[in-house]
Amino acid sequence: MQIFLGGVAAMFIGYAIIMLLYRKWFVQLKPFINPSTFSPSTSFSIIIPARNEALNIGDCLQTILQQNYPVSLFEIIVIDDHSTDDTSAIVEKLKLLHTNIKLIKLADELNGQILNSYKKKAIENAIGYATGKWIVTTDADCLVKKDWLKSYAAFIEQQDAVFVAAPVIFSNNGNLLNTFQYIDFMSLQGITAASVSAGFHNMCNGANLAYKKEVFYEVNGFRGIDNIASGDDMLLMNKIKMLYPNNVAFLYCEDAIVTTHPMPDWKSFFNQRIRWASKAEQFKSKDQKIFAVLVLVYGFNAALFIMPLLAFFNGWFLVYWFMFLSAKTLVELAFALPVAKFFGQKFIWWFLFLQPLHIGYIVISGWLGKFGSYHWKGRNVK
Template sequence: MWLTAFLILITILYAGYTAILLLYRKWFLQLKPFTASNNNKPTTHFSIIIPARNEDKYIKNCLLSILQQSYPASLFEIIVIDDHSTDETATVVQQIQQQYHNVQLIKLADELGGKILNSYKKKAIENAISYAKGEWIITTDADCIAPTKWLITYDAWIQQHNTVFVAAPVAFINNGSLLQAFQYIDFMSMQGITAASVNAGFHNMCNGANLAYRKDIFLQVNGFKDIDNIASGDDMLLMNKIRKQHPKGVSFLFSKEAIVTTYPMPSWKAFYNQRIRWASKAEQFKTKDTSIFVVLIWLYFFNATLFILPWCSFFTIDCLAFWILFILLKTLSELSFALPVAKFFGQPFVWWFPFMQPLHILYIVMSGWLGKFGNYQWKGRNVK
């Protein structure tokens, strides 16, 4: 009796999960790739803000990828905000400054004067914006690499669309290892959901490694006020604030020439800490964006039931057979969405994707639980 009821519950959750994925697939396939015209004349002045904490291994390549853009240097500036780095991050930036006049370095420690926070990244961005001269703010991370036409594509999009906030694609570098392949598939799927949902206006997701917004709009919504106590959310929570005042002003730049690449987490521990940090934002959407919250809860409970089901095989072996069946069905549903997304990113889809399902289920359940009830480490800090 209990098994029948449990299987009915899983079936209902699976049906809803599949319906959501098919909806995302429909919206994603409606997107039209954007390319900047060769006749486009750059006009937008950008302030590119890069929060950096202990990034001396990556910051140079990040800066050079931006400085070597096919975009007039007079129309953009780079502001690196050093978040209490204990390595040579500041030194590397200062060396770059000697060659390029449009690079600025700000030290968050000097700005805060010893004040302790729960969200240093938001405060770093907020301080950098106070120095920004550009009409548009672009944020990226210190370990990211921007493509050559990144800024010219942003500029063309802004000129051709009535938008105040632009989310754009991010991709992980994948060397083929289990850890990197797992992260790249998972993150790529999230990027596909981001593109589809923003374009459809259903709900809004984005990633701070590649997004832009008008400076005056940031100030109009009072920046990170009321969300600055939350450790993460400098991207999605800000997007939600802006969307409330400008519901038609949020857009997604669906262009291969705007894809920023970044490095995945180097270890499973670092990966889980990152995903717990991301999951910690979910609670905020209970009141801020109900559609996101409902989808996240549905996703969590579907995976939670799949996590519990194989353990029920201690009572009846039939549970194991049903678990395998639902794993296969889940895989087929996810592939229907993930394959066109992989095509956009120009990435092959690994054949052993179905065998990562147990790992994916475990990670969803753990990160969701710890994101609400646990603490985590990020950039050498304990965060709650």
């Protein structure tokens, strides 16, 4: 018992240190403010992979079309990944009204080829049609603010960056599942902002990032990672960071926040998180810092996961479990409060009581990400 508890205590100390470092780096960030007078010159190609997104693609495109940015400096490329609904038809209608919209059908590009990562191939093919100097990626269920591109352009033209990650947030209708995802994802975004800005490790989300088109080709695009189902964002970021270690940045700006939808049910939620976890093994050789953090976080949560079970043999385990859980909650709260402030949200205090659920999902999704399979966008992936 003493050896086990000593190990848990050591993992907690490591976890607390890293979370407090994240907090320190986050509160040190200075928000990027769009200049009042700014004449942009950066050209963008916005790439949107879409698979069965008829319910969302129209709203997504409308928010992009309403950008406070010269139409001559951006194009929108929607690449339809074998949709069986009206995704393409909706894009076609908007395309007739807006000359800066392009539609590509991945099925026509592949000619029946079977892949393990259709999204990477979709993005790669779309980049082949892109005319902008910078590639911006987002998802078909995302909504952007009117100064989204302006924020990117002003930031890029002031910074010596070749890859820029930017903030994403979930919408929240207040129910249990949405609130759980909202707080969890918001914390991940805070860690992304802190770690990237401090140069500690790589993190980003494909719903909101940008990179130079020439740099994409300079690192040979997705070659070497194209067999991995996910990772069109973080694994590409890692390739670029290896070549340009001082030219990767985070756009800490409210105008750059992209809003997307949480998963509608628990099954979809777990499939999404298993998908995210499935690329963790790749960081063992590519980004040892984030891999070490992932191992620490998983180990600590796994210990907390089994302690209530051990209490059947020794009741003191339940006492120590509560102590570690309380300490973990306080450390995470210290980090989450300033992050919530940036996103303009009040912290939802009753979420603290969902800590056991949070621990369980980390352990289960991490395990299945390594040893299991998942269902995503109508496809089974191993």
